[in-house]
Amino acid sequence: MTTQLMAFAAASLAIIVVPGPDLVLLLRNAATAGRRGAAATATGIMLGNGVLAAAAVAGLTALLTGSQMLYTVIRVAGAGYLVYLGVRALTDFVRHHRRHDDAATARQTTPEPADRRRHHTPGQAFRQGLVSNLLNPKVAAFYLSLFPQFTLPGMSTLTQHIVMAGLFWGLALVWYVVVVAVLGRVQSLLRRRRVQRGISGVSGVVLVGLGAALAFRD
Numbered sequence: 001m002t003t004q005l006m007a008f009a010a011a012s013l014a015i016i017v018v019p020g021p022d023l024v025l026l027l028r029n030a031a032t033a034g035r036r037g038a039a040a041t042a043t044g045i046m047l048g049n050g051v052l053a054a055a056a057v058a059g060l061t062a063l064l065t066g067s068q069m070l071y072t073v074i075r076v077a078g079a080g081y082l083v084y085l086g087v088r089a090l091t092d093f094v095r096h097h098r099r100h101d102d103a104a105t106a107r108q109t110t111p112e113p114a115d116r117r118r119h120h121t122p123g124q125a126f127r128q129g130l131v132s133n134l135l136n137p138k139v140a141a142f143y144l145s146l147f148p149q150f151t152l153p154g155m156s157t158l159t160q161h162i163v164m165a166g167l168f169w170g171l172a173l174v175w176y177v178v179v180v181a182v183l184g185r186v187q188s189l190l191r192r193r194r195v196q197r198g199i200s201g202v203s204g205v206v207l208v209g210l211g212a213a214l215a216f217r218d
Contacts, residue, residue, distance in 0.1 A: 008167065008168075009167060012168045015142065015146075021207065025129060026041045026042060027199060028089055029129075031191075037121075040125040041126065044129025045130070046169070048134045048139075049168075049172055050169055052133070056140065056143030057165050078136050078137060079212070079215035080211065081132060082214065084211075086203070086206070086208035089203045089207060093204055143168075147160070147165075152164075
């Protein structure tokens, strides 16, 4: 059992740390809403992971992968949401670029004024993390495809899935706690207008690209 759990943990970590929409969104919100925004985004992502893990244990994800129409609807909705977030990030990039001047460059370590940050609240960051995670059918399909590859002797199938779902969720939690802590350490860097503008531009392009790939890939 120990060998199987270690193998499952290794596979889970490999999947968790690979950059994807969640990490891109987390970085973008860390730059626009600060450490609280990053923590709120991670909380939303983890809640989404918990819901999908529970759905996998209950067998609900089998319905998703078994229904082509339902899978397509969720995939297109998730793709549209990623593109929407990407367009918003690109809009921020354009706005920052237009407002940039020599005085702003001289004060680039100064935090954004409240009126420019009001649209990037922790509540909004939480919703973005939750929705982007729940609308990603690949996450649900991942649970369904990964669980059968590992067997924990002496446990029923249901108990095995509960243990593996809990282990995956716990590892993801540790990862996001570490990421948020690191982002908190570099807040002074993330608050620089040039850095914020760069993150907005890059994350916007990446999110739009990921959305397009999700929309056109089965």
